[in-house]
Amino acid sequence: EDKIRYLSEEIKRLKKERRAVILSHVYQRPEVQEIADFVGDSLGLSQQAAKTDAEVIVFCGVHFMAESAAILSPDKIVLLPEIKAGCPMADMVTVEALRERKKEIPGATVVCYVNTSAAVKAESDVCCTSANAVKIVSSLPEDRPVLFIPDENLGQYVARQTGRKIHLWEGYCNTHDKLFAEDVLAAREAHPNALVLVHPECRPEVIDLADAVASTTGMIRFARESDAREFIVCTEAGILHQFRKQCPDKEFYLASDKLICPNMKATTLEKVHRALVTLEPRVTVPPEIRERALRSLERMLAVT
Ligand code: 13P
Ligand code: SF4
Known part of the structure; x- marks a missing residue:
């Protein structure tokens, strides 16, 4: 208890000193949510990352979320306090596998769930989150096939809601x-x-x-x-x-x-504190990937 109080106070002090904003997903530990400036879903977190004027973004979430923040705010330092916090679902689609599948469905619009790597977003046409997936797919031209990656359950749900035929990927959240x-x-x-x-x-x-x-x-x-x-x-x-x-x-x-989700629980107050002290570990995206991934994210944010 005392330790939580002490670390929370230190984090609040350092946050001001570093001109940092702390973003937290709702799956984070309660004490981490409590020190955040914004707590929300994947869509809300991307919107916050895109509009913040802080110099440092501390992302309490998993790797793809911090990557999205780095894509949307390239001039900012993006910290992921536990760098090993990944998303197993995001790892279920690689650039190579996606390129192969695209060849099998010529002309397909690739809709990628935000739970994907920056490199996969760069190979896709538009991103979506669970909050806007139905809206995004409904906004797409009807004369082109849709390939939805990587969450098969979400893809199937969207197909049912929109009445559209959607090509699915065999990915899932193991939580x-x-x-x-x-x-x-x-x-x-x-x-x-x-x-x-x-x-x-x-x-x-x-x-x-x-x-x-x-x-x-x-x-x-x-x-x-x-x-x-x-x-x-x-x-x-x-x-x-x-x-x-x-x-x-x-x-x-x-x-x-x-x-x-063990990955969502990997971020602790200690790690957030250390990240603010050291300004590490950082998440960056190479410029050639960033530019193309940004297009997918911006198309999503424009529809939402
Ligand atoms: P949302 O918060 O966007 O609903 O996403 C859930 C999730 O599994 C994030 O990893
Ligand atoms: Fe979210 Fe599931 Fe990935 Fe955990 S494994 S980050 S709950 S999608």
Whole structure:
């Protein structure tokens, strides 16, 4: 407790000294979310990274998020306190594999989930997040095939919502993949009055049980605006901190205790503190990749 308080104070002091902004994903540890200037979903975090006038961005999230910040704000120092925090789903698509697949679907518009490397974004036409995927795909010309990478569950959900035929990739989030329909059914039996909130990275059988399918920020907005008092949460555990903070009079139950992303938990207050002291580890993107990846991100931000 004392250590958390001491580190949090030090981080706040250093942050001013360094002219830094701290961005945190909702899956981060509660004490990390508490020292952030902005806590949000992947879309909100990209928007913040694009518009901040800070000199240093401390990204409490995973590697692709820090890379997106470096693409959108190339003049800023972007720090990722735990440099090994990656996203296994992002690693499920490589530039080489994508080039091969593009040859098989001539003329395809490649929509890449933001959970991809900068190099893969550079090989794609437009980015999306779970918050805007349906909107992005709907905005695309109907006479060209769509290839959606790498999240198969999100791609399938978007295909259903838009009525478009979408070529899918065999990628998935191995945190959301641990949740099964039987877990949700058991939670619903224990809490019959609760609404089921599902992230679209979940398996289709779980999405089918949802009262609302949304990005993390979308789920929080839904819970805030809903008349319901209880919710079963089908996404990573870190979000409970924001739910309880933003809806203190409502109850939230995690659908399974397996919903923990180790990469999102790898960032600690100690590491954030060290990053602000040393201004390391930094995430940079080579200019030739950056320019092309920026086009994909800017096309997304223009539609959103
Ligand atoms: P959102 O916060 O955009 O919903 O993304 C979830 C996720 O898995 C990020 O890694
Ligand atoms: Fe990647 Fe899933 Fe972790 Fe998000 S929750 S960083 S998609 S593994």
